[in-house]
Amino acid sequence: MIATESLSKRFPRVTALDRLSVDIGPGVTGLVGANGAGKSTLIKILLGLAPATEGRAQVLGLDVATQGGEIRERVGYMPEHDCLPPDVSATEFVVHMARMAGLPATAARERTADTLRHVGLYEERYRPIGGYSTGMKQRVKLAQALVHDPQLVFLDEPTNGLDPVGRDEMLGLIRRVHTDFGISVLVTSHLLGELERTCDHVVVIDGGALLRSSSTSDFTQTMGTLAVEVTDTDQHADGSQALRQALQEQGITLHARVEEGLPGAGHILLIEATGEETYDVVRDTVAGLGLGLVRMEQRRHHIAEVFRTEQQPEQQEPASERAQAWAATAAAQQGGGRDGS
Numbered sequence: 001m002i003a004t005e006s007l008s009k010r011f012p013r014v015t016a017l018d019r020l021s022v023d024i025g026p027g028v029t030g031l032v033g034a035n036g037a038g039k040s041t042l043i044k045i046l047l048g049l050a051p052a053t054e055g056r057a058q059v060l061g062l063d064v065a066t067q068g069g070e071i072r073e074r075v076g077y078m079p080e081h082d083c084l085p086p087d088v089s090a091t092e093f094v095v096h097m098a099r100m101a102g103l104p105a106t107a108a109r110e111r112t113a114d115t116l117r118h119v120g121l122y123e124e125r126y127r128p129i130g131g132y133s134t135g136m137k138q139r140v141k142l143a144q145a146l147v148h149d150p151q152l153v154f155l156d157e158p159t160n161g162l163d164p165v166g167r168d169e170m171l172g173l174i175r176r177v178h179t180d181f182g183i184s185v186l187v188t189s190h191l192l193g194e195l196e197r198t199c200d201h202v203v204v205i206d207g208g209a210l211l212r213s214s215s216t217s218d219f220t221q222t223m224g225t226l227a228v229e230v231t232d233t234d235q236h237a238d239g240s241q242a243l244r245q246a247l248q249e250q251g252i253t254l255h256a257r258v259e260e261g262l263p264g265a266g267h268i269l270l271i272e273a274t275g276e277e278t279y280d281v282v283r284d285t286v287a288g289l290g291l292g293l294v295r296m297e298q299r300r301h302h303i304a305e306v307f308r309t310e311q312q313p314e315q316q317e318p319a320s321e322r323a324q325a326w327a328a329t330a331a332a333q334q335g336g337g338r339d340g341s
């Protein structure tokens with residue numbers, strides 16, 4: 001669907017994209033990064049609306065540098081910022097966008113009615129957009145991106161400004177764009193957590209460079225976390241620390257972060273579980289040190305935690321300090337990444 005090769009965009013004072021090479025297939029893909037990471041710039045280049053400084057990119061097999069018009073015929077675009085005229089109704093606006101995309105008058109009206117119904121706008125579609133809530137405006141922006149029945153849509157921060165309920169509804173709608181209509185989606189967000197439930201694949205960028213591209217399940221499931229709490233003993237006054245050291249000597253990866261145990265108890269270590277054998281190693285190490293095992297429970301990963309392990313897996317680019325700070329914020333927004341499954 002989308003392929004970029006060493007794509008760069010330099011402004012006089014900032015490099016917005018830095019030799020980005022990524023392949024994105026069909027389905028729902030999340031493009032995640034902190035504010036200023038380069039998400040909107042990438043979308044504008046992929047639509048052929050802004051030239052790249054260096055590198056190449058193709059969308060649906062078309063070259064962004066020379067075939068922007070053809071790309072925009074086949075790709076819908078929901079911009080990030082409010083761009084709706086306040087004095088016209090949703091119906092008038094979306095019919096206009098459908099006509100601009102080349103649909104005949106009758107087809108444009110029919111498609112507009114269907115699309116507005118699909119995004120959940122009913123009677124209010126005849127009222128001027130100026131009186132709409134943020135959630136309703138986001139739905140109109142989504143409808144205009146879908147009205148010409150594109151093969152692919154780019155949705156730039158579609159949950160911006162929405163409350164938690166509105167955000168969940170929008171994420172559900174985005175999922176259905178793919179399941180009900182077979183349209184592939186590239187959706188951007190600065191919130192790692194919200195894309196976990198919506199996307200098949202996640203691409204993370206930081207400072208315009210690729211940090212990681214993999215399926216959502218690879219992010220969240222194959223790397224389970226084990227939470228382990230042990231007692232102290234006369235021989236090991238700090239049982240958690242003794243266990244941490246012994247596990248690291250055996251090549252086990254631990255999170256830098258620890259959780260506080262119950263009052264009077266020790267810390268809870270968070271350990272990367274790469275398979276069943278990790279459980280055995282932890283059990284045997286605890287027994288070997290003569291510590292008491294208080295708990296050993298499995299946690300599901302949040303994407304944010306991928307950026308906060310002590311040791312980065314070899315295939316993974318080390319996250320920048322900025323990305324780690326942003327991941328920490330994202331984890332805090334979803335309850336510190338503590339809720340287990």
Ligand SMILES: Nc1ncnc2c1ncn2[C@@H]1O[C@H](COP(=O)(O)OP(=O)(O)OP(=O)(O)O)[C@@H](O)[C@H]1O
Nearest residue numbers: 011014015016033034035036037038039040041042
């Ligand atoms: N036209 C421009 N001129 C100069 N700098 C720009 C321009 N457009 C973007 N930038 C800069 O490029 C960087 C990437 O911006 P971009 O809008 O792509 O980020 P983003 O990930 O979409 O973040 P946000 O969601 O906050 O828009 C930022 O530092 C931004 O200030």
